[in-house]
Each structure stands twice: as C-alpha cells, then as structure tokens.
Amino acid sequence: MKDEEHDELWDLLGKARKPEVSSFFAANVMRKVREEAAKPGGFEAFALWLRRKWFIPAAAAACALAVFAMLPERLPVQPSEDSLDEMALAVAETSDIHLIVELDTLVAADNNAVWLEADPSSLF
Numbered sequence: 001m002k003d004e005e006h007d008e009l010w011d012l013l014g015k016a017r018k019p020e021v022s023s024f025f026a027a028n029v030m031r032k033v034r035e036e037a038a039k040p041g042g043f044e045a046f047a048l049w050l051r052r053k054w055f056i057p058a059a060a061a062a063c064a065l066a067v068f069a070m071l072p073e074r075l076p077v078q079p080s081e082d083s084l085d086e087m088a089l090a091v092a093e094t095s096d097i098h099l100i101v102e103l104d105t106l107v108a109a110d111n112n113a114v115w116l117e118a119d120p121s122s123l124f
Contacts, residue, residue, distance in 0.1 A: 040048060
C-alpha cells in the first residue's frame with residue numbers, strides 16, 4: 001500500500017505522536033458513573049431546579065398576582081326581603097289583560113299597515 005507519491009504522508013504519520021491514555025482515565029470514568037447514579041429524580045430534581053432557577057417561578061407568580069389584582073371585585077348579592085312565592089303572587093294578582101289585548105290589536109294593525117301603505121299600482 002505504500003506508494004511512491006504518498007511517501008511524504010507516511011513520513012509525517014511515522015513522526016506523529018501515538019495516543020496515550022491518561023493515568024487517571026479509570027478514576028475519571030468511575031467518578032462520572034457515580035455522579036450519574038447519584039442524580040436525584042422526581043420531586044428532588046424539581047426542588048433542585050427550583051433552587052437554581054428561582055427567577056422563572058417567581059416571575060410567573062408575580063404576573064399571576066398582577067392579573068388577579070386587576071380583576072374587578074364582585075359585590076356580594078344580598079338576598080331580597082321578599083320571598084319568591086310572594087313575588088309570584090304579586091305578579092299573578094296584577095291584571096294587565098286589557099294591556100295584552102291592546103298590544104295584540106296594535107301588532108295586528110302594524111302587520112296590515114305594510115299592505116295599506118303599498119302602492120296598489122305596483123301589484124299589477
């Protein structure tokens with residue numbers, strides 16, 4: 001595989017330093033494995049995240065309080081002194097039958113007014 005045109009390349013590769021493993025390689029690998037195994041999960045991980053990144057939840061809580069403060073206050077509805085039965089009796093006792101009859105007549109007259117106002121020549 002050694003060609004004449006690649007002699008310079010082979011010379012450079014022969015001078016290259018061979019990779020060596022650090023004397024602490026095994027210790028570093030074991031340390032990383034122990035760190036991964038010791039990582040908390042579930043609620044503990046959330047608590048650690050919250051402790052490190054407290055600004056995001058604090059800002060969200062402040063925004064929620066600001067929105068809540070801007071909501072209009074609702075006044076409590078005070079119950080009326082009259083009960084529903086008494087109000088129903090009062091409505092039933094009032095006799096507005098003559099008013100209902102007059103309204104029916106008025107509605108009927110209004111329906112006929114459209115035909116009376118129309119030009120009879122436009123019908124033919």
